[in-house]
Amino acid sequence: MMSRKPITRRDFLKVASVGPLAGVLVPAAARTGRSPLPRQAEEKVRVVLVRDPSPLGPGGAPPAEVVQRMLDDAVRALLGERDAVKAWKTLVRAEDVVGIKTNAWRYIPTTPEVEQAIKRRVMDAGVTEDRIAIDDQGVLRNPVFQKATALVNARPMRSHHWSGVGSLIKNYIMFVPRPADYHGDTCADLATLWDLPAVKGKTRLNVLVMFTPLFHGVGPHHYAKEYTWEYKGLIVSRDPVAADATGLRIIQAKRREFFGDDRPLQMTPHHIQLADTRHHLGVSDPNRIELVKLGFEEGILI
Amino acid sequence: MKRVVVYAAVLALLGGLVLMTEPIVPDFQKLASFIPPTIGPYVSEADQTFDAETIFDYIDGAGEVYRSYNMKILVARRFHKDGKPDIVVDLFDMGSPEDAFGVFTHDLDGEDAEVGQGSNYKAGLLSFWKDRYFLSVYAEEETAETKGLVFELGRRIDGAIPGRGETPDLLRHLPAEGLDTGRVRFFHNHSVLNYHFFVADTNILLLDQKTDAVLADYGSKDDRSKVLMVAYEDGGSAAKAGVSFARAYMPEAAEKGIVKTENGKWTAVRVNDRYVVIVFDMIAERTAAARLDAVVALMNGRADRMQEE
Numbered sequence: 001m002m003s004r005k006p007i008t009r010r011d012f013l014k015v016a017s018v019g020p021l022a023g024v025l026v027p028a029a030a031r032t033g034r035s036p037l038p039r040q041a042e043e044k045v046r047v048v049l050v051r052d053p054s055p056l057g058p059g060g061a062p063p064a065e066v067v068q069r070m071l072d073d074a075v076r077a078l079l080g081e082r083d084a085v086k087a088w089k090t091l092v093r094a095e096d097v098v099g100i101k102t103n104a105w106r107y108i109p110t111t112p113e114v115e116q117a118i119k120r121r122v123m124d125a126g127v128t129e130d131r132i133a134i135d136d137q138g139v140l141r142n143p144v145f146q147k148a149t150a151l152v153n154a155r156p157m158r159s160h161h162w163s164g165v166g167s168l169i170k171n172y173i174m175f176v177p178r179p180a181d182y183h184g185d186t187c188a189d190l191a192t193l194w195d196l197p198a199v200k201g202k203t204r205l206n207v208l209v210m211f212t213p214l215f216h217g218v219g220p221h222h223y224a225k226e227y228t229w230e231y232k233g234l235i236v237s238r239d240p241v242a243a244d245a246t247g248l249r250i251i252q253a254k255r256r257e258f259f260g261d262d263r264p265l266q267m268t269p270h271h272i273q274l275a276d277t278r279h280h281l282g283v284s285d286p287n288r289i290e291l292v293k294l295g296f297e298e299g300i301l302i
Numbered sequence: 303m304k305r306v307v308v309y310a311a312v313l314a315l316l317g318g319l320v321l322m323t324e325p326i327v328p329d330f331q332k333l334a335s336f337i338p339p340t341i342g343p344y345v346s347e348a349d350q351t352f353d354a355e356t357i358f359d360y361i362d363g364a365g366e367v368y369r370s371y372n373m374k375i376l377v378a379r380r381f382h383k384d385g386k387p388d389i390v391v392d393l394f395d396m397g398s399p400e401d402a403f404g405v406f407t408h409d410l411d412g413e414d415a416e417v418g419q420g421s422n423y424k425a426g427l428l429s430f431w432k433d434r435y436f437l438s439v440y441a442e443e444e445t446a447e448t449k450g451l452v453f454e455l456g457r458r459i460d461g462a463i464p465g466r467g468e469t470p471d472l473l474r475h476l477p478a479e480g481l482d483t484g485r486v487r488f489f490h491n492h493s494v495l496n497y498h499f500f501v502a503d504t505n506i507l508l509l510d511q512k513t514d515a516v517l518a519d520y521g522s523k524d525d526r527s528k529v530l531m532v533a534y535e536d537g538g539s540a541a542k543a544g545v546s547f548a549r550a551y552m553p554e555a556a557e558k559g560i561v562k563t564e565n566g567k568w569t570a571v572r573v574n575d576r577y578v579v580i581v582f583d584m585i586a587e588r589t590a591a592a593r594l595d596a597v598v599a600l601m602n603g604r605a606d607r608m609q610e611e
Contacts, residue, residue, distance in 0.1 A: 006504040006550045009582075013564035105362075107442075162363035180358055183366050185503075186493055218409060219438050220361050220368070220392045224425035226444070267497060 044290040045242040045283045048074040049210075049302070051233040051295035060212045061111035062232065068117040070295070071207070074236035075121070077292050085124045091204040092150050094126025099148040103155035103171055104136040107223045110154050110209055114234070118152050118207065139174050139198075151199065153240060154207040157247040158214035161222040163187035164269025165248055168206045168240040169281070172199050186267045191241075191275035208235035208243045215254040217266070229254060231299070241275045241282025242289045246302070248272060249286065253301035328353075328374035328395045336435070336462040337379050337391050342451050344381035344389060352376045370491050371405040372397050372511065381455075387443035389451060393459065394436040399467020400514070404488035406431040408497075417456045419466060428456045433465040472516045472533055475577075477596040485519035499528060499582070506550040507532060507578065508543040520593075527567070528582040529597060537576050544573035547580065560590060574598045 133144030412424030
C-alpha cells in the first residue's frame with residue numbers, strides 16, 4: 001500500500017506568505033488532497049459574533065441580563081427570526097430532553113450567566129426543567145444526558161497545551177470514558193467524537209464564549225491572567241467547526257497584536273481544519289463562512 | 303573457611319549489585335516532604351496526588367507533555383489565604399534527571415530565577431528542575447506579595463531536595479560556538495519536536511519514547527539556525543531514520559544529504575553511529591557541512607575517549 005507523502009516544514013515554507021492561517025490550513029488540505037481554495041459555489045455557513053461593552057463581573061461574564069440579550073440577538077440573527085423564543089422553538093422541541101454541555105475549567109468556565117441564559121430559552125421553547133441538565137465532566141453519568149435528544153454546546157475558547165485551542169469540537173471529549181484516547185497527533189481527530197451515539201446529530205446550537213479568552217498559556221495549568229483579555233463576545237452557530245474557526249482567527253489576531261509577530265500557537269490547532277477536510281463535520285474555511293457582527297466593534301480583531 | 307569467605311564475598315557483591323541497580327521507586331510521601339506546609343500567611347490545603355494515568359484528571363490534555371517525558375508521579379499542593387490569590391505548587395518526580403531537565407526545557411520563556419539547576423520566572427510562574435524533579439510554583443494572580451512568596455517557596459523546595467542531577471549526555475555533543483545556551487531542548491517524541499520546531503506532520507524521524515533528542519538554537523534572532531540530534535538504540539535504527547528523513551524532507555537530494563530549502567537556507571543530515579544529526583536553516587552549504595562536522599567530531603572524540611577508558 002502506498003503511504004501518502006508527508007507534509008514537511010518545506011511545504012509550510014512554500015506557502016508561509018499565504019496568510020495567518022497558512023500553518024493550519026495548508027497541511028490539513030494537503031493531507032486530504034483537497035484544494036485549500038474556497039468552494040465558492042457552495043452555500044456559506046452563518047456565524048454570529050455578538051459583543052457588548054458592559055463591564056464584566058468577578059466571574060468573568062457580563063451581567064446576566066446582558067448575556068441573555070447577547071444570546072437572544074445572536075440566535076435571532078443566526079436563524080433570521082425577529083423573536084428569540086420563536087427562534088429557539090426552531091432549535092428544540094417541547095418533547096426534547098436537552099443536555100447543555102458546559103465547560104467547568106477552573107480559570108475560564110462557560111459561566112453560569114451563559115448556562116442560565118441557554119436554559120431559560122430552552123424552557124421558553126417548552127422543555128420542562130426536569131428534562132434539562134447542565135453538565136461537563138459528569139455527562140456520561142448524568143441521566144438527562146443519557147436520555148438526551150438534543151444538545152446545546154457552550155464553552156469558552158482558550159489556547160490549549162495539546163490541542164492548540166480548547167474548542168467547541170473538543171468540548172465533547174467528556175462523552176468518552178478515556179479522553180486520552182483522542183490525544184493522538186495533538187488531538188487531530190477530535191471531530192470523531194461527534195459520531196458517538198450520545199452525540200451524533202443531536203447538537204442544536206453551539207455557543208463559543210469569548211468574554212475573556214486565553215490567547216497564550218504557561219506552566220502545567222496553561223494559564224496566566226496576563227494572557228487573557230476582555231473581548232466581551234459570544235460566537236454562535238449551528239456549525240461547531242465554523243464557530244471554532246472564527247474564534248481561532250480572533251485568538252491568532254490577538255497573538256499578533258500582543259507579541260508583535262505572527263507567532264504560531266504552541267500546538268497546531270489542526271483539529272479544527274481536519275474536522276472539515278477529513279471528517280466533514282463543518283466548515284473551517286473563512287471564505288465559506290458568513291460572519292454576522294453585532295454590537296460594538298472596537299477591538300473586534302476580525 | 304576459605305569457601306565461606308568466598309561465598310560471603312560473592313553475596314556481598316551481589317547485594318551491592320542489587321543496591322546499585324535498585325530502581326527508583328516514586329514515593330508520594332517523600333515528594334510531599336519537599337514542600338513546606340505554610341508560606342508567609344498562606345496555609346496549604348490537602349495534597350492531591352497523580353500518576354501518569356490520572357494526570358488528565360488534574361491538568362487535562364496538558365498531561366501529555368509530562369507523559370511524553372515519562373513522568374512518574376505528581377504532588378499538587380494549593381496554598382490559600384482569604385482575600386489573596388492562591389498559590390499552587392506542582393512537584394513532579396520525572397524518574398530521571400534527564401527527563402526533569404527535558405520537561406523544564408519544554409518552556410524556556412522568562413527570566414532566570416536562579417533556583418535549582420535551571421529555572422525561569424514569568425507571569426506569576428516559577429519553574430525549575432533539580433535532580434529528577436521538576437517543579438512549578440504558580441500564583442493565580444501576580445502581585446508583589448505573591449511573586450515574593452513564589453520565589454520563597456521555590457527556594458525552600460530547592461533547599462529540601464538533597465541531590466543534583468546530570469543533564470543528558472547528548473548535550474555534550476553540541477558545538478559551543480554560536481550556541482544559544484538558553485534555547486536547548488531535550489525530548490523524546492515527534493509531537494514535542496513539532497511543538498518546538500515543525501518538521502513534518504508524520505514521524506519521519508521515527509522518534510519514540512526510547513529515542514533521546516536535542517534541539518538547539520544557534521546564532522542571533524536574525525540569523526537563527528538549529529541543530530537537531532537524535533540518539534537511537536543502535537546504528538541500524540539510526541540509519542533507517544536517516545534514510546526516512548532524507549527521503550521525506552529532501553527527496554531531490556536524499557543521497558547527498560544536503561539541500562537548499564524554500565527560504566533560501568540549507569538543511570543537511572548525517573548519520574553517525576547510532577545518531578542522526580540534522581542542521582536546519584544554515585546560511586550556506588559550506589557552513590551547514592561545517593556544523594555537521596563539528597557535531598560529529600565531538601561525538602567521535604567522546605566515543606574515542608570512552609573506548610580508551
